[in-house]
Structures are given as C-alpha cells and as structure tokens.
Amino acid sequence: MFRKTITRVSLCFLVLLPGILLAQDTNTSSDERAIALADKVIISMGGTKNWNNTRFIAWSWLGQYHIWDKYENKFRYEKDTLVVISDLKTKKGTVYSKGKVLPDTAKSREILNKQYAVWANNSYWLLMPFKIRDNGVTLKYKGEGKTQVGADVDLIELTFKEVGVTPNNRYILGIDKKSGLITEWSFFRNATDEKPGFTRPWTDYQTYGKIKISAGRGDEKMSMKDIVVSQNLNSDLFNSPTPVNKELVK
Numbered sequence: 001m002f003r004k005t006i007t008r009v010s011l012c013f014l015v016l017l018p019g020i021l022l023a024q025d026t027n028t029s030s031d032e033r034a035i036a037l038a039d040k041v042i043i044s045m046g047g048t049k050n051w052n053n054t055r056f057i058a059w060s061w062l063g064q065y066h067i068w069d070k071y072e073n074k075f076r077y078e079k080d081t082l083v084v085i086s087d088l089k090t091k092k093g094t095v096y097s098k099g100k101v102l103p104d105t106a107k108s109r110e111i112l113n114k115q116y117a118v119w120a121n122n123s124y125w126l127l128m129p130f131k132i133r134d135n136g137v138t139l140k141y142k143g144e145g146k147t148q149v150g151a152d153v154d155l156i157e158l159t160f161k162e163v164g165v166t167p168n169n170r171y172i173l174g175i176d177k178k179s180g181l182i183t184e185w186s187f188f189r190n191a192t193d194e195k196p197g198f199t200r201p202w203t204d205y206q207t208y209g210k211i212k213i214s215a216g217r218g219d220e221k222m223s224m225k226d227i228v229v230s231q232n233l234n235s236d237l238f239n240s241p242t243p244v245n246k247e248l249v250k
Helices: 032-044 047-052 106-112 115-131
Strands: 056-061 064-070 074-079 082-085 093-097 136-147 152-160 171-178 182-188 199-200 203-208 211-216 225-230
Touching: 032 115, 032 171, 032 199, 056 115, 064 106, 064 203, 074 115, 074 182, 082 106, 093 106, 115 182, 115 211, 152 199, 203 225, 211 225
Parallel strands: none
Antiparallel strands: 056 064, 056 225, 064 074, 074 082, 082 093, 136 152, 152 171, 171 182, 182 199, 203 211
C-alpha cells in the first residue's frame, strides 16, 4: 500500500473549524481497534488536554507563512507581500498588499473568501494526527503493514461523512508500532480509488510547547519550517500589515 510517492500537492480539507479536540461521536461506525490506535496517536502527540490548551501555532510551508490563533479562531496568512488576517468563523477579515489595505473589491473578497480553504488544507498537512478523532471521521483497522523504509506499522483507514470541504477523500495512515506516532500517510482523492494519489512519510517529530509536531514530508520542498507553538503572541505582531520577522514569533 505504501509505495508510491509524488510531489504534487493535493488539497486535503478534512479539518473541522474548532481548535478543540472532542471525543468522537459514539454512534460512529468506526471499529474499536482503530479507535484505540487513534487514541494512542493523540496521547503520543501530547494528549487532548495539551492540544486543547495550545493557543498559537505558526509554520511556513511552500512559500507561505501562517499563524493560527486556536482560541479566537483567527488566521494570519502571508505570501510574498500579501498579508491576510481573517476570522475563520465569520469568514471576515482584512487583506493587505505591500502594507496597505486592499480596497473592498472583487479581488480582495476573492482572496478573503479563500482563506478558510487555505487554512483547512495547510493546517491539515501540519496537524492531521490531532484531527483523526473529529466527529464525522470513520476509522477502520486495516491490518499490519510496513512503511516505505520497512518499519512495522498498524494501518487505519479514514473516511468522512458530511464533514470538511472534500468529504470524498480517503486516507490510510501507518502508525508506528513502537512510538505510536503516524509515520506514513496515503491519500486517495476518491474513497473508491484503489491506488493512492500519493504516499508520504511523516518524520522529524519534535516537541513544540507541550505537543509534538512532525515537520518532515519526504523532501525539502514539502517539509514544514519555522514551526512555533506559543501561548502568548504580541497582538501587534499578529495584526501587522506587513510580513513579520519570524524570529520574533516565539
């Protein structure tokens, strides 16, 4: 299963809005072994309490820089001289270009309207292990397997019901038998696809704040950088109309 790797970025939007991790609905059709493995993953990542208590998460990916305020559901996005500060709940916000507010035009509204999808996709590439117990996610145990580097893993399948932006996706995750961490991810654009669109490793786990996050995605281009987890961030920094000095985000 875990053999094909490509570099094309596929949009993976299966993220619920709240930054709070809740117990999965007991009416789910998930099987008990898959649920137990998913719970083991979250514990290995730092646990539900530490995830829920984490406020700010910052990271760079594919030339984009992000800061997510989980408490307030606000999202700061930077790319080149573009800065967008948006409310993920109301979908409202402000768009800046070269430090100046863009007028309320079709272009600025289009940029703002895309922020939820940008946040959903880009944060999932960083934080997917914390989202596997979201309501609407069905987990199935798929047996034992090996990663592309030959490590022993348990396999669980994720499918989705009326959740996220692309609920037709399907994932198979490799959970390392020793560490309890997700070490490989296969993405199927359609749940009925037999072969994955890609399989990528999840490596370079480090502790940020009180949670673990993986930075490695198989190559330098796709890997995460400038990861910071913080409980306090200067509001002037978060709301700056120009790209921030990343060294000040800590």
